[in-house]
Ligand code: ADP
C-alpha cells in the first residue's frame with residue numbers, strides 16, 4: 001500500500017497537536033476537523049487545512065463519524081487518525097472509514113469490536129490463556145443472580161459497566177447489604193453514558209497497581225510489546241501520573257506480562273498500537289502469577305510518551321507506517337528500556353475545591369525548558385479552556401537516567417509552570433512527585449485518595465503574600481503611578497515619592513482575595529515607598545514589612561492573578577478608584593465581586609443608564625460595595641433580586657453599550 005500523503009485527524013487538543021507534529025516531520029499533509037468552539041484552537045492553527053464539523057457539543061461534531069469522513073473525502077485525505085477518546089474505539093466508525101476507501105490508523109474494526117465490551121474481552125483472552133480478574137462476566141443480569149455471584153466472588157467486589165470507559169459505570173462494594181443499590185446505580189450510569197446497562201462483577205484486588213503493556217502489531221503478523229507503564233496514581237479510576245518502567249518490576253513479571261499482552265493482542269488479530277491493562281496485587285510485591293487482565297484499549301494511549309522516552313521510538317510514526325502496511329522495523333529482542341520517564345496530566349481544575357473543572361482564558365501559559373523535559377500541550381497563552389471538552393492543558397513528561405531524577409525534573413517543571421486564568425493542578429502534581437510514599441514505591445491506586453490533605457487537595461487558607469503582591473500590582477495598574485518617568489522597574493516598595501503623586505498619605509481599600517473580603521491599609525510614610533497591610537475578619541492577613549514574595553503577577557482588566565509557589569491567588573479591588581468598571585468591564589457583564597448579599601438593586605431590565613451610575617450594592621464583611629455601569633447604555637438583564645445571596649463572580653446584571 002502506498003504511503004499516506006494527507007492525514008485527517010479526527011480529534012482535538014493535545015493529541016491532535018501531537019499527531020500533527022509527527023505527520024509534518026514525515027512530510028504528510030494534515031487536515032484538522034473542528035467544532036465551532038475550536039475554530040481558532042492551536043491544533044487548527046497547526047494543521048495545513050481545517051474543516052468545520054458542527055457545533056461545540058461533541059455529539060454534534062467530534063462524534064459525528066459521517067461528517068468526519070465527508071471532511072476527509074472533500075479535503076483529499078487518504079487516512080484518518082482517531083487519536084484517543086471520541087471515535088477512537090468505535091468499530092462502526094473504523095469500518096465506515098475503510099468502506100469509504102480511506103485508511104483507518106488503528107486496528108481492524110473486528111479487533112475493536114472483540115475488545116469493545118469488557119465481559120466479552122475477558123472471556124476471549126481467558127480462552128487464550130491470559131489470567132483475568134476473578135469474577136462473573138456472563139450474560140445473566142438478574143439482580144438476585146448477580147448478588148449471589150458477588151457472594152461467590154467474595155467482598156469487596158467491583159461492579160463494572162461492560163461498555164464502560166473513562167472510569168464511568170464502576171462501583172466498589174464493601175458489604176453485601178450495599179450491593180443492590182450499587183448495582184442499580186452502575187446500571188443507570190452504564191445506560192446513560194454508554195446506552196448499555198449490563199455489568200460484570202470482579203473481585204476488588206487489594207493494594208491494586210495498574211500496570212499496562214504497550215503492544216504493537218503489523219499487517220505481516222508480527223506482534224511485540226514495548227514494556228510496561230505504571231498508572232497506579234489515579235483519582236476516581238482516572239490516571240493522574242504515569243511512568244515507565246514500573247517501579248520495582250521484576251524482570252520475570254515484565255516478561256510474563258509482556259507475553260500475556262502479546263497473546264491477548266494476537267487473540268483478536270490486532271494491528272497497530274494497543275494497550276493491555278492489567279491490575280496487579282501489589283500487597284506483597286509484583287509476582288508472575290499476581291496480575292490480571294482488565295481490558296484492552298484499542299488505540300493510542302494518553303500516556304504513550306513515557307514509552308516513547310524509554311524506548312526512543314515515535315509511536316505515532318510507527319502507527320502511520322504500519323497503517324501503510326510497512327512491517328515493524330524491529331523484533332522483540334531489539335527493544336530495550338533506557339532510563340525512566342514520568343508523565344503528569346496538567347488539568348484546568350481546582351484541587352482545593354474537589355477538582356472542579358476551571359475554564360476560561362489562559363492569560364498566561366508558560367512552561368520551563370530543561371534537560372529531559374517534554375511538553376505536549378494542546379493550548380497556548382491566550383487560548384481558552386472551554387467547558388465542552390476534557391480540560392487538559394498539557395502533559396508534562398520528564399525523563400532521566402533513573403526514577404528519582406525523572407521525578408525531580410518533573411516536580412521542578414510543574415513548580416515552574418505558569419498558568420494564569422483558570423485554576424490548575426500543577427502544585428498538586430508537584431506534591432505527588434515529591435511525596436515520599438510514591439517516591440519509595442509504596443503506593444497503589446488508593447494513594448491519592450488517602451493523602452489528599454498532605455497533597456494540598458483540600459481548602460487552603462488565603463495566601464497573604466500573594467494577596468499583597470496582587471494589591472501592589474493592581475495599585476500600579478490603577479494609577480500608573482509607578483510607571484512614571486524613567487522608573488521602569490515598577491517596584492512600589494522602592495518608590496519614595498508616591499504620596500506626592502496621589503496626594504494621600506493613608507488610604508483604605510476593600511480587596512477581594514479568592515472570594516474573601518479584606519481591608520487593605522495603604523500607607524506612604526514620608527520618603528518611603530508604599531506599605532500595605534491586609535486584614536480580614538480573622539485579623540491581620542499580611543502586611544507592612546512583609547517579606548517580598550517571589551511571585552508572578554498577571555493583571556487583566558481589574559483582576560490580578562498571582563502565581564506564588566505554584567498556586568494561583570485571584571485579587572481584585574472591590575471599590576474601584578475610577579469608572580465603576582470593577583465587576584463588568586468591557587463586556588457589560590456585572591458580576592458579584594465576592595460572596596455577599598445584594599442589599600440594594602437600583603435598576604430593572606430595559607432601563608437606560610449612564611456611565612458610573614450605581615446599579616446595585618453588595619454587602620460583605622459589613623462593608624458595602626457599589627457596582628456601577630461601565631458605560632452609557634441599557635440594562636438588558638437583571639439576574640438578582642434585592643436581599644439575595646450571591647457567590648463570587650456570579651452574573652448579576654448585563655449592560656449593553658449605547659451606540660456611539
Ligand atoms: P488512557 O487509558 O489512554 O489514559 P483514558 O481512559 O484516560 O485513556 O481516556 C482517554 C480519553 O478518552 C480521555 O479524554 C477520556 O475522557 C476519554 N474516554 C475514555 N473512554 C471513553 C468513553 N468510553 N467514552 C468517551 N470518552 C472516553
Ligand code: ADP
Pocket residue numbers: 133158160164165166167168202203204205206208210234237238277279294295445
Ligand atoms: P476504564 O474502562 O474506565 O478504564 P478499567 O476496567 O480499566 O475501566 O478500570 C479503571 C480503573 O479501575 C483501573 O485502572 C483500576 O485502577 C481500577 N480497577 C479496575 N478493576 C479493578 C479491580 N478488579 N480491583 C481493583 N481496582 C480495579
Ligand code: MG
Pocket residue numbers: 277295
Ligand atoms: Mg482502563
